[in-house]
Amino acid sequence: MSTSYERIYAVVKRIPRGRVATYGQVADLAGLHGHARQVGYALHATPAHVRIPWQRVVNSKGEISLRPHEGGGDLQAALLEAEGVEFSAAGRIDLDRYQWKPRRVRIDR
């Protein structure tokens, strides 16, 4: 395997600590516009020996797409919190503040 997966991994690896990106965003940055699903699929199929910050990829609502009881769901949340990402009571992330915006001056704060 290569092609799409490597691009996706490459993009995900660039996500800075304490920031998150959406699946659609990653797809777009990877040159796979409209392939949001493939991003999720690729990450799901990511071998454990490939260390990438997959936890920084969330869905468009700023939520973790995995169900808590399934593998990784709570782990992802824990990892993100450890990076300083703040979760709302509903387990959601404020994308306005934490979404990674590459190639753009971060005016936020």
Added chain:
DNA sequence: AAACTGACTAATA
């Protein structure tokens, strides 16, 4: 090869 599946998204209702 055809059908199924899925860590998605956006638009409607």
Added chain:
DNA sequence: CTATTAGCCAGTT
């Protein structure tokens, strides 16, 4: 807020 519809497309069966 939930539900439905539709668009997307690679990997599995």
